[in-house]
Amino acid sequence: MLTVQNLNLKTLVLPVNSVVSGFEQIQVAARVIQRGGLVAFPTETVYGLGANALDSVAVLALFKAKNRPLDNPPILHVSDVNQVYQFVGEVPRNAGVLMRQFWPGPLTLVFKRSEALPKESTAGLDTVAVRMPNHSVALALIKQSGVPIAAPSANLSGNPSPTLAQHVYDDLAGKIDVILDGGSTSIGVESTVLDLSVNPPVLLRPGGVSFEAIRAVLPDVVLHPFVISEQEVTVKQARSPGMMHKHYAPNAEVILVEGNLSEMINKIIDLSEQYICEGKKVGVLATDETRNKYFGCTVKSMGSRSNLNLIAGNLFKELRAFNITSVDVILAESVPLDGIGLAVMNRLRKASGYNIIKA
Ligand code: AMP
Numbered sequence: 001m002l003t004v005q006n007l008n009l010k011t012l013v014l015p016v017n018s019v020v021s022g023f024e025q026i027q028v029a030a031r032v033i034q035r036g037g038l039v040a041f042p043t044e045t046v047y048g049l050g051a052n053a054l055d056s057v058a059v060l061a062l063f064k065a066k067n068r069p070l071d072n073p074p075i076l077h078v079s080d081v082n083q084v085y086q087f088v089g090e091v092p093r094n095a096g097v098l099m100r101q102f103w104p105g106p107l108t109l110v111f112k113r114s115e116a117l118p119k120e121s122t123a124g125l126d127t128v129a130v131r132m133p134n135h136s137v138a139l140a141l142i143k144q145s146g147v148p149i150a151a152p153s154a155n156l157s158g159n160p161s162p163t164l165a166q167h168v169y170d171d172l173a174g175k176i177d178v179i180l181d182g183g184s185t186s187i188g189v190e191s192t193v194l195d196l197s198v199n200p201p202v203l204l205r206p207g208g209v210s211f212e213a214i215r216a217v218l219p220d221v222v223l224h225p226f227v228i229s230e231q232e233v234t235v236k237q238a239r240s241p242g243m244m245h246k247h248y249a250p251n252a253e254v255i256l257v258e259g260n261l262s263e264m265i266n267k268i269i270d271l272s273e274q275y276i277c278e279g280k281k282v283g284v285l286a287t288d289e290t291r292n293k294y295f296g297c298t299v300k301s302m303g304s305r306s307n308l309n310l311i312a313g314n315l316f317k318e319l320r321a322f323n324i325t326s327v328d329v330i331l332a333e334s335v336p337l338d339g340i341g342l343a344v345m346n347r348l349r350k351a352s353g354y355n356i357i358k359a
């Protein structure tokens with residue numbers, strides 16, 4: 001029988017290969033959640049850092065561990081649709097079809113909040129973001145805890161999101177109680193955030209469910225201008241607080257190069273030569289088809305351009321991998337905006353701090 005000792009003194013890493021073989025580990029983690037502790041757990045998108053959403057002290061500790069700005073609310077993770085009706089003030093009619101079609105899965109829905117939730121769980125907003133993750137370990141953890149779990153991504157605020165337990169450990173060891181290590185996450189970018197508290201519904205963050213797939217069931221859905229923005233939005237325009245904050249950035253400066261494939265490659269070659277002349281070490285975030293074009297640089301590939309899902313899956317891992325190199329600047333290729341490509345480009349633009357060069 002595993003026991004939980006030294007809460008907050010050290011971080012327990014518990015491997016869970018499946019819900020069956022890892023049942024004891026999940027039970028330990030659930031007890032930690034019930035006692036107000038912090039548990040990182042795998043989901044299909046990225047690792048989440050969970051706290052009991054009904055415990056305001058635990059939720060505040062979660063913000064502190066991540067160094068997360070207090071105005072950026074976490075997502076409420078549920079294992080049962082009944083929890084939505086319990087913790088949401090008003091569930092509009094269009095929510096049913098979305099929950100049936102996309103849950104469990106990488107779609108977060110924003111609703112008017114209910115008084116049943118402490119204000120810390122919604123960062124003082126009058127709305128709450130909810131999703132049901134499509135990962136057996138995450139679902140078992142929520143179920144065993146018996147409470148909804150408030151969880152943002154399990155990284156230090158500003159860093160690329162974690163797609164491996166090791167990434168969580170690198171950022172948060174000693175600051176959280178447990179990491180459930182369920183291996184690599186499958187999607188690799190965060191959930192799509194869709195605001196249903198307004199009419200027409202607004203897509204606030206592109207993610208694991210494509211805009212095209214949502215539009216097929218909700219024809220009136222619109223993209224928030226920020227999603228495709230090539231520059232920072234002002235606070236007034238930001239509906240989702242996370243929009244305003246620094247995000248996904250590795251240690252080195254990132255420059256995103258946009259344009260058609262051959263012009264983009266030539267631009268990156270030009271820029272790399274320029275930086276190398278200045279005595280800088282250059283990294284290139286490339287793809288399988290282009291990685292051999294660059295010389296004198298540390299080149300990492302996100303995967304083949306023929307499969308944007310694989311590129312999404314590798315994106316954060318490769319951005320983090322530059323941190324153990326000595327590059328001063330990372331020149332990042334862009335990808336098409338179709339499907340999950342919209343989420344990849346949104347993350348790359350933010351990772352670059354909107355330092356975008358058109359080829
Ligand atoms: P993270 O999982 O770390 O990416 O953070 C959760 C994301 O959900 C952030 O981008 C938040 O801004 C967003 N979010 C959480 N609650 C709300 C809400 N009530 N309205 C709009 N966006 C939200």
Ligand code: MG
Nearest residue numbers: 152153154161
């Ligand atoms: Mg995050």
